[in-house]
Amino acid sequence: MISYNTKDWFTFIFRFHKADTFRTLFPVMIAIGIYSGFIGYLEVEYFKLSDNSYVKNITIMHGMLGFVISLLLVFRTNTAYDRWWEGRKLWGSLVNNSRNFAIKLSVMLNDKEDLEYFKKWIPMYATVLDEHLKDIETSKELFDDAIFEIDHEKHKPNQVAKLLFQKINELYKRNVISGDQLIVLNEEVKSFTEICGACERIKNTPIPYSYSAFLKKFIFFYVMTLPFGYSFSLGYYVVPVVIFIFYVLASLELIAEEIEDPFGTDENDLPTPKIAANIKKHIEELI
Template identity: 80%
Template structure:
């Protein structure tokens, strides 16, 4: 995730970072600029259309459709940001629940081996969930003599199962009471709830037909702009159309990037860093 100073305007304007849409769109912007220039040249120099030509009235269509495309893009980026922000809230809950579980265990447990077990296992859940959501390879060996089952694909569930199994063993060995078992069970269960909510975001993208329609809408909207505006702008229609395309296409690109907040793009959530912070906090508490 990109860290930045919100008050540094000049950095935003003149610096191009890896995730900047300008880099991605630059080849298309060049092509559209050439296309717009050719259309402007044909209308002004070759076809020599008069001011009374019906082609000039295409701008009426652009005026009507401009409001529609702005609504579509506003809904698109708001939907994507909602997914990004929900993902951040879920990982914030994981941080708090990990701390709460560690605080309660630090008070309840007196055996150092038991404390050491949870000191390692609680942060492991966040680390494995991070890799699980990114689709990265997860090692079978968790720590010491605890290994994950290789034939099970859902590693976070295995870690949650190991944690609950340990909590249940503590109850059976009379190290915790029934009331404490209920409290700790709720904390372990919250981990699985967070995992399921993250998977819901990960596995439910924006409907394909909606995303495809917006791309087609932007393309045909921009491709028809030079025909109407060449009358009033002449050759300047090329940079104007390129700028309009840059604005509209950038909104779609930004939406695509943040709608999956658990990936490895520049603006995705720093889940690896959050998992490292959980490890640091739990080790301090236990």
């Protein structure tokens, strides 16, 4: 995740980071500029359409659809950010639950070997969960064309949670912890699995295809029709105007695509490896 100063305006305006959408859209923007200039040339220079031409009235359509496309983009970006923020809250819960788990064990247990076991495996859950969520196969588990062999060893977070509970159950059988303490510790391990399931829900359930495809088509055809109406009033200045409009609309869609999966490797995704490292540091301090 990119670290920045929210109050530094000039850095935002004049610096192009590698995560900036301008780099991604630049080739398409050049093509749209050439297309807009060609349409402007045909209407103004070649066909020499008059101001009374019905083609000029196509701007009425753009005015009507501009409100619609703005609503769609607002919904798109808000939905994507909700997924990003929910992912951050889930990993925040994982941090807190790991700390609480370690605090309780450090008080309940006296044997150094038992404490070393949990000192290793509690932070291991966060590390394994991070790798699990970055696995491309995890994002395809609910797809209709996905075919998987039944192999429970592939789900590493479940294996770590199982080892933690096995150790707790062993401590109970050895009378190291009481039944009430077993129930308390079981809830901590249970919370790990619930967080994993919630993260998987975000990972393998993308925005519905129909909605995403419709929005991309809407933006494309909206921008492609802009030069037809505005060439009359702007002339060749329609080129930078159409490029800028496309940059704004397409950038919002690209940003939404990037943050709707907060567990990837993009610049604006959650710093889950850093969070996992912090969990390891805190557990080592507590146990």
